[in-house]
Amino acid sequence: MNRRQFIATSSLAGLSAFSGCSGPDYDFELLNVSYDPTRELYRRMNRLFAEHYHTLTGKRVRVRQSHGGSGSQARSVIDGIPADVVTLAMWADVDNIRSKKLIANGWEERLPDRALPYHxxxxxxxxxxxxxxxxxxxxxxxxxxxxxxxxxxxxxxxxxxxxxxxxxxxxxxxxxxxxxxxxxxxxxxxxxxxxxxxxxxxxxxxxxxxxxxxxxxxxxxxxxxxxxxxxxxxxxxxxxxxEPHVALVDANADRKGTRLAAEEYLKFLYTPTAQELIAETFFRPGHPEVAKKNESRxxxxxxxxxxxxxxxxxxxxxxxxxxxxxxxxxxxxxxxxx
Known part of the structure; x- marks a missing residue:
């Protein structure tokens, strides 16, 4: 990618537009509302998860993305964007959504390491x-x-x-x-x-x-x-x-009937396959063995x-x-x- 291409790609991505797995054949969609610098990570993660979920259930899922400043993204969920999961930069942003009763109390305890797959x-x-x-x-x-x-x-x-x-x-x-x-x-x-x-x-x-x-x-x-x-x-x-925490947006997932798939998506972030991708894209993985293997990065x-x-x-x-x-x-x- 040359400098001009990167400018165009970055500028378009900054619009918080949806992106992710593409293709006409899928049974349902999930929406992950994330913060600014995770575009490259989740673009690849979503493809890996779609393959994993198809192997696990026989169903095809498309994961879409929304990106922007973490505080702005939290407000967009509160204002109605139908996120199934959030993967935001700050604990306070996730908890702000919880305070509006869209995420259940105790959300940090539902996933390993207080809902922190990487730092x-x-x-x-x-x-x-x-x-x-x-x-x-x-x-x-x-x-x-x-x-x-x-x-x-x-x-x-x-x-x-x-x-x-x-x-x-x-x-x-x-x-x-x-x-x-x-x-x-x-x-x-x-x-x-x-x-x-x-x-x-x-x-x-x-x-x-x-x-x-x-x-x-x-x-x-x-x-x-x-x-x-x-x-x-x-x-x-x-x-x-x-510490960018992740959480299921309970109210939306229950309304859309996507809870099980959204929960599986968040669990997938902790698997060795996902953790290797996390390290490869220069986020610090939480999995001890993967972290040790990639400590030179x-x-x-x-x-x-x-x-x-x-x-x-x-x-x-x-x-x-x-x-x-x-x-x-x-x-x-x-x-x-x-």
Whole structure:
């Protein structure tokens, strides 16, 4: 895929259009509403699942996809998009759907590892030769450096970008006030806020805006693969542990009569076959044997959950309220930096 083709593909994908397994012969459909950087993963996963389900039941299923910023996607499900399952970037986004009685209480306990088939993190993508010499978060405040990140009000990865910076400062012994000062300065270097992670990728990789792109690990490797020697990946010493949870949307699946197939789809994500694909597309698999087999893909990095007691941020409900609600920390620092 050349640069022009990638631009077109990414731009179209950013519209949250449906995509997935194709073909006229299927007995029924499932809809997986996901976040921005999982297009490539689920495009291939859906084909594998369709083969698995046909072998298991003799029925043909088509899995369709919807992609966008994780927060926006959660709102679309609440507003009526008929998702059978959600595979969103943030626990808070899934639980927001639960709060509207579309997902059953206790959804985290219905699947292994608290409904977490893989995890990820936030890394940096820089221009060829790394002209600013970026090695860690502290290097993001250099004069004239421009940082590309999406809007944390709409994108899950963008929330993690902000929290990754905060966590790195706290791990370095900085006070909460100093961490706040750091992210304030960091966002003064952000020239544009896209609504989701893939939009930010297009801004950095296609529009050639910015000097460093804060992004999901798998998205960084996608940029590296498609743009080859034009970019480099930098792993900071410390970052946030990203945990994209998955869940059955009970109300929709029961109404559509797809519960059994949707449950099987989510279970399939934990199989060795699916876990190998997860690793191949640079998400960190939860299956211990698959993770060990693929550990060379993933450079060592110290990861903290945002809810780690050492960070003193509280649970996800508190983090969402404190940082990303109307008038929260992000609104305050972004407005002060304009």
């Amino acid at each position: 990820s993190t936030i890394v940096f993508v820089v221009r060829k030769g790394n002209p600013f010499g970026i090695t860690d978060w502290k290097d993001l405040l250099q004069p004239n450096l421009k940082v590309i990140t999406a809007n944390p009000k709409t994108g899950g990865g963008a929330k993690l970008n902000l929290l990754g910076a905060w966590i790195a400062m706290r791990d370095a012994g900085k006070t909460p006030e100093q961490a706040r000062d750091f992210i304030t300065e960091m966002y003064r270097r952000v020239p544009v806020l896209d609504t989701g992670a893939r939009g930010a990728t297009v801004t950095f990789a296609r529009k050639n805006i910015g000097d460093v792109h804060l992004t999901w690990e798998n998205e960084a490797w996608l940029e590296k693969r498609e743009l080859k020697d034009a970019v480099e990946i930098v792993y900071p010493k410390v970052s946030v542990r990203a 993933f450079p060592p990095i110290k990861l903290y959950r945002a809810t780690d007691p050492a960070m003193e941020l509280g649970d996800w409900t508190k983090i969402q309220t404190d940082f990303f609600s109307e008038g929260g920390i992000f609104d305050q620092i972004y407005q002060s930096g304009r």
